[in-house]
Structures are given as structure tokens and as C-alpha cells.
Amino acid sequence: MIFLLFLLLFIIGAPIYSLIAGMTLTSYSEAEIPLVVIILEFFNMSNIPMLLALPLFTLTGYLLAKSEAPKRLIYFSSTFFKLIPNNLIFLSLFLAIFFGAITGSSGITIIAFGSLVYSLLNDRFSDNYLYGFITTSGGLGLLFAPSLPMILYAIIAEIPVYDFFRFAIIPGMVLIVIFYLHSIFLSKGSIQNRDLNIKAPKNNKNIAMWLEVFLPIAVVITIYNGLLAITEIAAFAVLYIFIVEFFISKDLKKEDLIIAVQESMTLVGAIFIILGLSLASTNLIIDQQIPQLIFEYMSQVVGSKFSFFVFLIIFLLLIGAILDIYSAIIIVLPILLPLASLYEVNSIHLGILFILLMEIGFITPPIGLNLFIASNKFQKSITQIYISTIPFFAILLLFVLLVAYFPALFLLPH
């Protein structure tokens, strides 16, 4: 009965934090544990050291998005990629990955670059293909540093974030190459070395443009050589972009900073309240030995690592279709991790599959977020956007199967 009530509230759009809180309060009452423990566990969130990286990287992304950086980035890539074969496709993928990785949101990429990518490529592809390409490619950046979902995964799974980023490089790059080749194969006629006639933005400052492009490179280098802790890198990223946008390009003013803080902290607050309340529910789940109970049940149905992956993919596809990536990581991962370890799937392998499946979740009906953003952006029906993403859905799913069953092809040796 209570489960039905929560299900109903979930369907009608009650905030996820309120549902987790409701379920945790009910479960603690039934287990006769003092309810104040929930708040104590919630407060324990303040002991997680890596947590600071999330608000700081989110703010960096918002500051970049609020400035003229997207325009400068387009100008930069149009100049820089002139000699690369099929440069238009390359440029589109580069923009999507750059902003996807920095902001941790594929939706922002669709909003910021959707129209530009459409106008650049619309005479070379069918409309349907382009809608699918733009809706899907926004998620590709999530496998690259400093992707926020990857940092959150590393926090929950308690794995070194550096290792996670390093192991995700090859699957990320392979996926880009697949998208690149797929687009070339399906384009109408040649798109070799087409001149990109993009003008420099007004009052363009080259130094600011180069400094902005250098940011992800600096972040990636610092992350991969382990010189600084992830929170320190995030703090330097904020400081760096603050200096570039306020003192060098002078795009932003004091009010913009407060608005960017307000908007980014709104997102961070929405994630952290779920995280805090989930800490309480996760502890109860572990206390009640629920993962063991699930494993005992599953071992009757899922007998091997092979069938575990089948279960994992179907399960995460369903989760990805109904939950956003942050909630999915916070809620589902504590249950999945012990199960995965029992089937000898390591946390990094699981993490890459998790992020990939959530990328698919962004374009999975009925509530894949990117579908709604693209539908709104291009003023097309949801059904048309659904249909346009089907080939990309198939590519991503095929890729997930390869990563699941042939990890040696994609993951660096330990």
C-alpha cells in the first residue's frame, strides 16, 4: 500500500528527495530505529572530502556558459579544424564533448550548440538524422574529465577518480570515432575540407579564447598526472575561469557571478539533498542485508557473469529511462556495487557501463531528458525526436554490449 503511494507520488512528479525521505522515514520506523539517525547520517555528508569538486566544477561550467566562451569556442574550432577531413562533423563532436565534459550536462550542449550544428550540417544530412545526432552527441562528453557524473560515481563507489577518468578515455574516444565514421558514411556527398565561414565574435580577444581552450587540457593533464587532489583542481578551475572571464575577456560582471553561483548551486543543492538522504537509506539497506537477499534471489535467476551483464543492461536501461543520471548514481549504485563484486565485475568496469547506459537513458522514452530538450529546441514532436534517435540508440547499445563482454578491448590493463 505504501509502495503504491510512493509510486503514485513518483509518477505525478513529487521531488525525488521527498520520496527518498518518505521511504527512509517509513523504513526506519518499521525497523524501530530512532528517526533522528536519518538526520545524523544526512549530516555525515559533510565528511565526504571529494564532494567539493562537484559545486566548483559546476560553477566553472556555468561561468563559461554565461560568458562569450561558446562563441569564441566555435570560432576557434572553425579555424583550428579547417584542415581536418570532414571538419564539420569533427567540430560538432568537439563542441558537444567540450561542453558536455565541463558542464556535466548534455542538455546544455543541445541548447548552446544545437542550432549552430543544425545550420552547419543541414544540407549534408536529413533532418531526422541531425535531430538524432544532436540529441545524442551531447552525452558523449560525460566519459571525459572533469565529468560531474563520473566524479559522483567515484565518490559513491569509493574509487580513485583519477583511475576512473584514465580508464574511461579509450571507451570515450572509440565512441567518438564510431559517431564520426557513422556520420561520414551517412552524409549526402562529400564533406571534405569544407570551408567554415564563421566570423570572429565581436570584440574577440584571442588571449581569452586560447585560455578557455586550455582549461580542459590543463584539467585533464593535472588529473591524469595526479599532481593535485580533485578538489584542488576544481578550485583552480574556478579561479582560472574567473580571472579569464572577469579580467581578461571582461565578458562577465559582478551580477553575472552571483547569478551563476545561484543557478549552479541550485543544481548542486538538488543533487546533494538526495545524496544526504540516500546515505541514511543506504545504511539501512546494508544493515538489513538487502544486497545479500537480492543476491540470493538473483543467484537462482542469474547464474553467471554473462547473464549478470544482461540483467545489468536491462535494469540500467529501465532506470536511465525513468531517473536522471545523478539520482540514478546515488540511489542505485549502493545496491549494484556489492552485487557486481559478487560477480567479479570491478567498480571501474561497472562505472563505465553505468555512465554509458545513463547516456542511453538520456534518449530513452518515455522521459529521456534530452528528448524533451531537443523537442523544445527544434519545435518538433517528441515522437519525431524519438524516431530520429533510434539509430544512435542502437549504436550506443551495441557499444555497451562490447564494453560489457569484451572489456579487454576498451579498458587499460591495471
Place this chain on the structure above:
Amino acid sequence: MKLFIDRCTALGDKLRKAEALFCTFLIGVIVIIITLQVLSRNFFSYSIQGLDAIVRMMTFYIAMFGAILATHFQRHISIDTFSRFASAKYRYFLECIIDIWCLIIAFSLFYFSLELVQSSFEFGDIYTGEISLWILQLIIPYMFFNHFMIHLMNLINTLARKK
């Protein structure tokens, strides 16, 4: 009644602006602390003890203010597929149900967070250095109380809109 709602809404707006400013200040302080920490570690081989704990607590405060902002701007993560397709009449009912549900949850969490603060006060728990833990924990009931008030205002506004 209308005057009361207007005053509460105006007060809420002012509080949100102050909280956004405070978040900006906290982020600035965090960035400065971390920069100093990295510089002193690398150039003087010296780390200031206890700063990490302070930074973690400041992050927690940012998260709490962020959660209030998310409630104020109705930006909490939720699945709104059904309400997106619902007609205006049904949407009105759904909004009321969600606000009532959130009111109950926010009040429960507010109550239990006060209990936590009270027990920390009674036990005299101390955070890093000599800061009493209960003072730092006050942010939790403050956050849930704000949730409660925002949902209450939303509910009253929704009901008033119907009239």
C-alpha cells in the same frame, strides 16, 4: 491574508538573494583557502591543520543553501512526464498534492533535525578546534524549515489562484 502572503513572499525573495550572496562569499573563501593550502604545501612543505574540515563544512553549507534555492525555484529533481501532459485542471490538483506531501516531509525532517541539534547541545559535541557542533548543525533545521515555508506559500498561492 493577501498582505501576509505578499510579505512572506517578499521576505523569501530577500532571503534567497542573501543566501546566494553568502554562497558566493563561501565559494570565494574556499578557493582562497585551497590556493593558500596548495602554495604553502608546495613552497613551504607546510599544511595548515583543520582547514580541510572547515572547507568540508563550508561545502555542506553551500549544499544546504543550494537545496533551499532548488525548492524556491522549483528545480528539485523530479519526474514530471505525467504532469507535463496533464491538463491545467489536473495540474492544479497535482501541484496541491505534491505541495502537501512535501509539507509533511519537510516538517518531519525539520522536527528530527531539531532533535539532532538538541542532542549535540546536550552532549556538548565539538567540531574541529573549539566550535560547538550544534551551532554548525543549525543549518539543517533552517534548511528544512525553509522547505516547509516555501511549500506552504506555494500551496496557498495555488489555492488562491484557483479562486
